[in-house]
Amino acid sequence: MSGASYRKLTRTAAAVIAASALVLTGCSAGGGQGGMGSDGCTPVVVATSSEKVNLMEELGKKFKESSEHDALGSCATVHPVNVASGRAAEYLSDSTKTWALGDDTAPSVWSPASTVWTDRVASIAGEKVVANAESFAKTPIVFGMPESMAKALGYPGKQIGIPEIHDLIASPDGWGAVGKPMWGSFKIAKTNPNSSTTGMSMLLMQAYAASGKSQDLTTADVAAAQDFSRVFESGAIHYGDTTGKVLQNLADKTSGSGSNYVSAVALEETSLYNYNLGNPDSHTVQPGEQLTPPDEKLVAIYPSGGSMWSDNPAVVLHADWVTPEQQEASEAFVKFLHTAEAQQELPKYGFRPLDDGIDVSEYLNSDVGIDPAQPAVTLPQPAPEVVSAAIDQWATIRKPSAVLQLIDISGSMDESIGDGKTRLDGAIEGASTTLGEVRSTDEIGVWAFTTGLTTEIDGERVNGIGVVRPFSALGGDKEGLQSDIADLANSQRAGTPMYDAISEAYDYMKAHAEEGRINAIVVLSDGEDTDSATRLDTLVQKINADQKEGGNRKPVRIFAIAYSSSADVEALAKLARASGGQVFDATDPAKITETFQSVMNNF
Numbered sequence: 001m002s003g004a005s006y007r008k009l010t011r012t013a014a015a016v017i018a019a020s021a022l023v024l025t026g027c028s029a030g031g032g033q034g035g036m037g038s039d040g041c042t043p044v045v046v047a048t049s050s051e052k053v054n055l056m057e058e059l060g061k062k063f064k065e066s067s068e069h070d071a072l073g074s075c076a077t078v079h080p081v082n083v084a085s086g087r088a089a090e091y092l093s094d095s096t097k098t099w100a101l102g103d104d105t106a107p108s109v110w111s112p113a114s115t116v117w118t119d120r121v122a123s124i125a126g127e128k129v130v131a132n133a134e135s136f137a138k139t140p141i142v143f144g145m146p147e148s149m150a151k152a153l154g155y156p157g158k159q160i161g162i163p164e165i166h167d168l169i170a171s172p173d174g175w176g177a178v179g180k181p182m183w184g185s186f187k188i189a190k191t192n193p194n195s196s197t198t199g200m201s202m203l204l205m206q207a208y209a210a211s212g213k214s215q216d217l218t219t220a221d222v223a224a225a226q227d228f229s230r231v232f233e234s235g236a237i238h239y240g241d242t243t244g245k246v247l248q249n250l251a252d253k254t255s256g257s258g259s260n261y262v263s264a265v266a267l268e269e270t271s272l273y274n275y276n277l278g279n280p281d282s283h284t285v286q287p288g289e290q291l292t293p294p295d296e297k298l299v300a301i302y303p304s305g306g307s308m309w310s311d312n313p314a315v316v317l318h319a320d321w322v323t324p325e326q327q328e329a330s331e332a333f334v335k336f337l338h339t340a341e342a343q344q345e346l347p348k349y350g351f352r353p354l355d356d357g358i359d360v361s362e363y364l365n366s367d368v369g370i371d372p373a374q375p376a377v378t379l380p381q382p383a384p385e386v387v388s389a390a391i392d393q394w395a396t397i398r399k400p401s402a403v404l405q406l407i408d409i410s411g412s413m414d415e416s417i418g419d420g421k422t423r424l425d426g427a428i429e430g431a432s433t434t435l436g437e438v439r440s441t442d443e444i445g446v447w448a449f450t451t452g453l454t455t456e457i458d459g460e461r462v463n464g465i466g467v468v469r470p471f472s473a474l475g476g477d478k479e480g481l482q483s484d485i486a487d488l489a490n491s492q493r494a495g496t497p498m499y500d501a502i503s504e505a506y507d508y509m510k511a512h513a514e515e516g517r518i519n520a521i522v523v524l525s526d527g528e529d530t531d532s533a534t535r536l537d538t539l540v541q542k543i544n545a546d547q548k549e550g551g552n553r554k555p556v557r558i559f560a561i562a563y564s565s566s567a568d569v570e571a572l573a574k575l576a577r578a579s580g581g582q583v584f585d586a587t588d589p590a591k592i593t594e595t596f597q598s599v600m601n602n603f
Contacts, residue, residue: 041074041075041076041077042072042076042077042325042328042329043079043108044076044077044108044109045079045081045105045106045107045108045109046078046079046080046081046107046108046110046111046333047081047088047105047109047110047111048080048081048082048083049082049111049113049197050082050084050244050282051113051268051270051350052111052137052312052349052351053080053082053284054284054285055137055349055351056078056080057078057284058349059078059337060077060078060079060080062336062341062342062345063076063078063336063342064077066336066339068333068335068339069332069336072328072329072332073328076333078333081105081107083101083107084195084241084242085113085114085117085195086117086192086193086196086200086241087195087241088107088110089112089117089118089121090195092110092121092125092130092317092319093120093121093124093125096129096317096318096320097321098320098321099321101594103321106319106322108317108322108323108327108329108330109317109330109333110314112197112312113197113198113310113312114200114201114310114312114381115133115135115311115313116197116384116387117197118130118133118313118315119381119384119387120384120388123384128318129317129318130317130318131318132316133314133315134314134315135311135354136312136313136314136337136338136343137311137312137337137346137351137352137353137354138311138312138351138352139310139312139350139351139352140268140269140302140307140308140309140310140374140375141201141202141205141266141267141268141269141308142266142267142268142269142272142302142303142307142375143160143188143264143265143266143267143303144247144264144267144271144272144275144299144300144301144369145263145264145265145298145301146298147296147297147298147369149183150301152175152178152179153301155301156299156371160303160304161303161304161305162205162209162305163209163305165186165188165232165264166206166209166228166231168263169185169188169231169232169234169235174186175263183263184260184553185235185553186263187235187237187263187264188232188237188263188264188265188266189236189237189243189246189265189267190202190232190233190236191240191241191242191243191266192239192240192601192602193390193391193394194394194437195241196240196241196243197268197310198266198267198268198271200387200390200391201308201310202232203391203393203394204379204382204386204387205305205307205308205379206225206228206229206232207221207228207229207390208221208305208379209225209228209303209305210224210225210228211224211225212305214305214377215379215380217379217382217386218382219386219389221386222386222389222393223393226393229394230397233394233397233398233399234516236398236399236518237261237262237518237557237580238557238602238603239398239601239602239603240582240598240602241598243265243266243267243268244281244283245281246262246265247265247275247280247281248281249261249577249582250262250275250280250298251275251278251280251294260547261580264301265298268310269300269352269370270282270349270350270351272298272370273364273368273370275294275297275298276293276298276367276368277293277368278291278292278293279291297368297369299369300369300370300371300374302375303375304376304377306376306377306378306379307377308378308379308380308381309378312351314333314337315334317330338354343355343358344358346360347360347364348363350363350364352364352372360372395437395439399517399518400441400443400516400518401442401444401517401518401519402443402471402509402512402513402518402520403442403444403445403520403522403603404444404445404446404471404520404521404522405431405445405446405522405524406447406448406449406502406521406523406524407427407446407449407488407523407524408427408449408450408496408498408524408526408527408563409448409449409450409466409488409491409492410449410451410493410494410495410496410526410530411495412527412564412566413427413526414493415564417589417590417592418589418590423526423563423564424488425489426590426592426593428488428489429592429593430595430596431446431485431524431596432482432485432486433593433596434596434597434599434600435478435482435600437600437601438474438478438600440475440476441473442473442603443472443517444469444472444474444481445469445470445471445472446484446485447465447466447467447468447505448465448468448488448491449464449465449466449497449498449500450466450491450492450493450495450496450497451463451494451496452494453465453466453492455467457504458508458511463497463500464497464500464531465501465504466491468484468485468487468488469481469484469485471508471512495530495531496525496528496530496531497529497530497532498523498528498532498568499529499532499536499571500531500532500533500534501532502521502539502558503534505521505523506539506542506556506558506579510546513556514554517554518557518602518603519557520556520559520581521557521558521581522561522600523560523572523575524561524586525561525568525572526564526566527564527566527567528566528567529568536571536575539575540575543558543575544578547578547580557576557579558575558576559576559582559583560575560576560581560584561583561586561596562584562586563586563592565587569583569585569587
């Protein structure tokens with residue numbers, strides 16, 4: 001990056017930092033109807049997709065100074081709450097009487113990434129719930145690629161289409177098909193379409209590409225695209241609710257870079273913008289926080305056949321928990337979002353305004369890997385039944401998984417989490433109730449670890465581990481697996497040989513990993529290691545060495561759940577990053593089932 005480009009990028013980052021402030025999240029908000037209104041103003045709780053939290057916080061401040069706010073009988077305060085679009089759609093489809101995440105974060109305004117989700121809720125729960133949902137900001141779905149890799153495909157002079165990426169994934173030569181054999185296979189990062197707008201939109205873009213259409217996509221087109229889309233899924237490193245953790249891994253030097261981890265990321269243009277500013281997970285930037293741009297930026301590949309757009313509606317919810325005062329204030333806020341004052345803020349946060357005539361080039365430009373003149377072709381949002389067909393199809397074509405769950409059953413797991421439950425009770429519930437999307441052909445096993453256990457694994461005696469369910473294809477034994485997990489309630493409790501257990505699990509999965517599957521370990525622990533012979537540094541070095549071997553076509557990734565404030569989050573994060581996996585925060589034990597669901601969405 002040139003000095004001038006870097007200075008411009010840094011100025012952009014500084015503008016975002018200056019405009020950002022602390023956001024109230026679902027874990028710390030303290031009351032949608034009560035605590036959030038503690039400033040004496042009517043709370044306008046906005047359930048929004050993660051990439052808009054920063055933006056909504058700033059727009060909430062400007063709303064306070066607007067004529068729309070002045071027209072209210074009393075003051076109102078906007079409180080953004082991060083809820084994945086698909087999750088919020090699920091909650092609203094299930095009930096408009098109670099909010100699944102609790103009264104503290106019950107929203108009066110919903111702003112998912114796409115009207116696909118509001119249409120989906122309308123078709124299930126009724127149109128009144130999300131009446132008059134209108135876009136206020138937009139961002140296209142693109143492939144983000146490290147610039148050096150994009151150039152190997154002819155960027156920026158050559159148009160690159162989804163069929164070309166499909167062929168690179170399918171080719172046994174991978175990057176060798178374009179003269180870069182040392183880069184190995186062509187890997188992509190995709191999100192789970194059940195919860196992610198990007199994941200859902202990319203499925204539809206794949207169907208558009210397979211059909212050769214740029215409009216009028218049908219359920220028959222989706223069905224005909226099955227084999228084409230299956231190839232895309234075969235190239236996925238894993239899935240997930242958002243692209244943020246994948247981008248964080250890509251930015252983290254300890255997890256390597258380039259095709260060693262991923263070749264292309266399906267994402268929204270605004271997420272690419274944040275990554276290049278130095279905010280890969282699109283977190284809420286705190287006042288004074290310094291962002292560091294990555295060593296190599298991602299550039300946006302706008303598929304030549306066209307892109308779908310995330311059109312980011314904002315709608316006042318007609319739900320039982322929304323009070324008349326909140327209804328009035330929320331309507332004023334949504335009206336404000338369409339004003340010129342609000343629209344001018346959008347490019348600073350990586351979004352495009354509704355008016356294409358507004359110049360966005362000060363922020364959205366080649367310095368941050370973006371071409372504001374693209375995409376040349378817009379793919380329209382298909383009918384709700386077409387979206388449903390694509391999501392249903394994904395359940396059968398997604399990449400198969402091989403997952404070993406490793407559960408801490410040490411003495412501290414007996415601590416209470418309320419409602420008469422212990423941490424272990426919560427872990428059992430989370431592990432057993434999130435198996436709904438595990439297919440019969442997926443492989444799964446469950447181990448538990450604490451000192452004093454001894455078991456035989458692959459013909460060898462292993463200390464500190466108990467096999468709850470042997471690793472194998474699930475078949476039709478989902479109820480049996482749930483029963484096996486429930487038996488953990490009667491297990492003995494002792495110390496925490498976490499590193500030894502992860503080391504054994506990693507070696508086991510490495511020996512049993514299969515090409516063409518997502519091979520993973522899910523480890524849950526509520527405390528620090530107390531009894532291992534294995535050192536953390538030794539374990540990290542082993543994992544790093546495996547991940548950096550060229551052409552590793554069956555990596556084993558670690559997904560770690562930090563299950564209390566006493567959990568060794570730093571150690572779990574090191575292990576997850578070294579493997580190209582992720583760490584999840586369940587320090588609020590009440591959220592353990594939701595956290596388990598987020599973890600299992602990767603597979």
